[in-house]
Amino acid sequence: MALIAVIDDDPDILEASTLILEANGYQVITANNPTTGYDVVKEKNPDLIILDVMMDEADDGFFLAQKFKKEMAKIPILMYTSISKTIGMQFGANELVPVDDFVEKPISSEELIQKVKSLLN
């Protein structure tokens, strides 16, 4: 079964995401900050990374995504964002940030699972 790493500084989002992903048969590892996030990914080599933009800590999410793409290019990255709509900025895949897809928070369980499935294939 696929292993998914979820990195988000919001404990409730981590909890909800884990529950949804596990209910759909995925294995989940989590981290609530970029540093442990990086370590966990390095160590466990997951099949997919779900990464929060983490706007509060200036560009941490983007920075981490770049690092993953450089060092572990084959792992797809799904980025959680809660800002694109509010600041009127729509990211496209691979544009600006080297990630494979974006999901806008709040995210419904169906949408999350659908995106996860398509990225894992």
Place this chain on the structure above:
Amino acid sequence: MDNNYPKILLVEDEKGLRIGTERLLTRKGHSVKSAENGTDGIKLGLAEDFDIALIDYKMPDVDGLQVLKEIKSKKPSTVCFIVTAYASYETAIEATRLGAFNYILKPFTPEELLHQIEKGFKQRKLLLEAEQLRIEREKNLLEIAHEKSRLNTIIESISSGVLLINREGKVVYFNKACLNKLHLEKLEIEDYILDKLPIQITELVNKIFNNHTVHKSYTTEVEIIPNGELIIDATCSPVPHPDGTFAGVVVVLKNITGLKKIEQLKSQFVSMVAHEMKTPLAAVLGYLDILVDPNMNVTQEKRTEYLNRSALRLKSSLDLVNDLLDISRMEMSTKKREIENIRINEIINNSLDVLELEINKKSLTIEKKYVENLPELKIDRDEVTKIINNLISNAVKYNNVNGKITISLNIENNFIILIVEDTGIGINADDQAKLFQQFFRAKNKQTRAISGTGLGLSIAKKLIEANHGKISVESVYKQGTKFIVHFPFK
């Protein structure tokens, strides 16, 4: 000047004639002063303002023509007669050239003399009138010159740039402010300007040139120095000739960099608020999605936990809304401040009562160090309550279990000094600098689990400053933080 009787200077060396003439004129009501030689004649003629001077041609010291010349050079409107027995063509010409009005031949009859004086007095009046007109005209010219330089001074002094361009696109006038608004080193009158102006302004100027409309103005915003360092607002208006035909364009340049910055801060604030609002809502929606999904296998225990977490997150959203309302109330000054006499220690006790549950949860010790005879504060009760609640609840929130909060009140000059000190997680130096900024929250392992809107301290600071006080912070990372507030009590 007496309008009917002239003031007369008589310069005559011959004593009999002098006294006779003087007597005759005085009897007729004229005022007469006499000099018995040329030197005295010059002295007197220059010292006073005579209507008429009767000057003898032949005198032993200085001759009459010399006296005439001296008087005319300094008193051009004194009407002078040369009185002589030795009339000749040459002396007549010379006397006229030097400004004599007429000749009086000796011997003369009283009638002749009075007739001449009457004519001379008329001339004197005309001369004075002309002189008056000349003075007035000069004064007017001076006023016009003043007016022009005053206008120049005004245009030079205004902080906006003013640039006048004629129909050939050449600079006709500009003030100094133009140069810095356009970021130009120099500009000369008659320079062709259209290729030096930013394209947006040139377009507007050309638009006016092409339309020759005399009424319509156009405005544009131009970034002169990149990265928003200098942004100007340029208004181009047509300038008509006095007859209404098109003469050129005046461009007024205003620096709007500051306004633009505020605008930018505002939209930044809005996007931050939106983000801050959305984060807890996203979390709650995430939980609800799970709770309503029949396929999700969630234990009853977990359900309760998610509902509690959701309530907590919504509460933080509500706190944020309340803080925002406080800010907007402060900024719009919709709430009238009700100043009353407040005992600050009562406000502190109320605040501690409200926070009792949290204080007990963390087993915090509270120490109060108050000086005696504290004066009352003249302040709005709601405002001071908000300030103190914020400081004490921070001291609770960011404290460690079994920590301590020390609240002290002192007097210094006209200030009551409130110090709220905790033994909590502390704030590092970088974060201290940003502490009072809106939405700033120090992010580290310790603060991650503590909820906050990032607005509390910025609100407290605004309220304190609105009450003429000040707030500062001292903190040692991992040891504790101390907020010092000065409240004026006079």
